[in-house]
Amino acid sequence: MFRWITRFLTWLSNMLCCFPKKDERTLNIEKELQKERKYLRRQINLLLLGSGESGKSTFVKQMQIIHGAGEFTADEVRSYRQQIYQNAISAMRVLLDARNKLGIEWEKPSRQSDVPKIMRFTVSDLLKGIDFSTFIEIAPVIRDFWEDAAIRKTYDQRNLFQISDSCQYFFEHISRIALPDFCPTNRDILFCRKATRGISEHIFEINKIPFRFIDVGGQRSQRQKWFQCxxxxxxxxxxxxxxxxxxxxxxxxxxxxxxxxxxxxxxxxxxxxxxxxxxxxxxxxxxxxxxxxxxxxxxxxxxxxxxxxxxxxxxxxxxxxxxxxxxxxxxxxxxxxxxxxxxxxxxxxxxxxxxxxxxxxxxxxxxxx
Ligand SMILES: Nc1nc2c(ncn2[C@@H]2O[C@H](COP(=O)(O)OP(=O)(O)OP(=O)(O)O)[C@@H](O)[C@H]2O)c(=O)[nH]1
Ligand SMILES: [Mg+2]
Incomplete structure (x- = not known):
């Protein structure tokens, strides 16, 4: 009996020796996977929700400033510059239209002749993007409109129509924005408005812990995408x-x-x-x-x-x-x-x-x- 058991154990050990040992590469991959799993387990997933224009994307921009690189990439800055031009023109279009609808008289009636200079920009022009030379040309017109009491009175009634909260900031900085070497600062970028479409993710490591921020669009048409996150x-x-x-x-x-x-x-x-x-x-x-x-x-x-x-x-x-x-x-x-x-x-x-x-x-x- 004892001989049979010894023979069986010898056979078993021979069999086990026949299986190939895990090579170094496989071991490394397993180690990496284990590390990744550990990292993901520690990851904090934060979902930003709220209706449109509540400030979700602005909060994520702050995370990039505070816990990310501290600034935006050259490509991002270029694209924000375009978006700021767009923000200023579209907000002035809204104000001109609202002044007309509310029947508010111009402080300086000759301003009326400048209205088409702003109203000629269609929504699709604004979506396509405004180039610098076009913006330089119309920036003084925007500045003059903003100084007219009629536009200020219209702006005071802004709860009656739809206008971005940040437009005042851009109107007040219009001369700087229209400079040829205008390069948006972090503050300009925080005020810049672009509605989020879809879902975007941003990971920042804070004290060695990964924080993943999920930013979604808050307008009604965007909310059906929320459940994916x-x-x-x-x-x-x-x-x-x-x-x-x-x-x-x-x-x-x-x-x-x-x-x-x-x-x-x-x-x-x-x-x-x-x-x-x-x-x-x-x-x-x-x-x-x-x-x-x-x-x-x-x-x-x-x-x-x-x-x-x-x-x-x-x-x-x-x-x-x-x-x-x-x-x-x-x-x-x-x-x-x-x-x-x-x-x-x-x-x-x-x-x-x-x-x-x-x-x-x-x-x-x-x-x-
Ligand atoms: N003054 C001021 N403006 C803010 C504040 N928070 C956000 N904003 C501005 O409000 C506008 C809308 O902010 P977003 O961060 O784009 O809002 P959102 O929730 O991401 O909007 P959706 O992407 O449409 O869902 C931007 O122009 C911001 O600069 C705030 O606390 N104060
Ligand atoms: Mg957003």
Missing amino acids: FTDITSILFMVASNEYDQVILEDRRTNRVVESKSVFETIVNNRAFSNVSIILFMNKSDLLKDKVPKSDIRQYFTDYTGDHLSVRDIQFFLVDKFEASRRDRARPFFYHFTTAVDTENIRRVFRDVRESILEQNLKTLMMQ
Whole structure:
């Protein structure tokens, strides 16, 4: 019996020796794969959601400034320069059209003859891109229009029509933008508006931990793409433009922007796919809210507002409460921050806090697995 067992073991060991050993290359590949898997396990996936123009892409630009290269590539800068020309021309087109519709008289009637110089740009011209020589030619016309009281009066009523929040910044810097060697600064780039179409991903390594930001388009037509990004999310950063309480959305020109934003938040926060995902609310555009509050009475748009209509703080908390109330599971922790996405120092500070709470939350989740 013992002899049979010895023979069987000898046969088995011979057989095992016949199998080829893993060569060095395979071992290296396995090692790399293991490393990659470990890296991915540590990766924090942050999904930016919110309706159009709430500031999602601006937040990602800040991440590039704060945690990325600190600046934009030469190609990006070139393309932002074009986009800034486009932003300035299209906003002036909107103002000229609105002045006409609102019947506001020119301060200087001779300005009317310059109107076609701006209105000749069609939407497709603007989409194709404006070259530098064309922009230089019309920049003084834009500057003169911006100085006319009629355009200022029209701009004061901008909640009645659709115009980018950043146009004032570009009009005020028009002489610099029209210089031949104009090279957009980080601040210019933060103010530059381009609606996101589709999904874009940006990874920044912060203290050796990879943070992946997923930026999506927030306008109605873009939202059907959101579900493609719903897996493996660590946290959702939900952006709200807090200054929009007296505006309607671009898509139907009827629905109040805060109402739209709240209804999007409601579907996200109560979605079962996110029952274990922390959702952090960013009440953004605090700078624009401060400017707006003395000029536009929130009680005209929200009859349930009972705070001091001149208090920015009261309005901010009224909005936070509105969003918080739409959560079905009130036991889940709720985080919010008041932000100004174009202000790098503000975002640096807020994101430091957000990062800590996300990492803490992530650690708890990993420990429970
Ligand atoms: N003044 C000011 N402007 C802001 C702020 N946040 C964003 N903006 C501007 O608002 C505009 C819209 O911001 P985006 O970041 O493009 O908004 P978005 O959420 O990515 O919009 P979609 O891509 O259409 O979903 C840009 O021109 C920004 O410069 C803010 O806090 N203050
Ligand atoms: Mg965007």
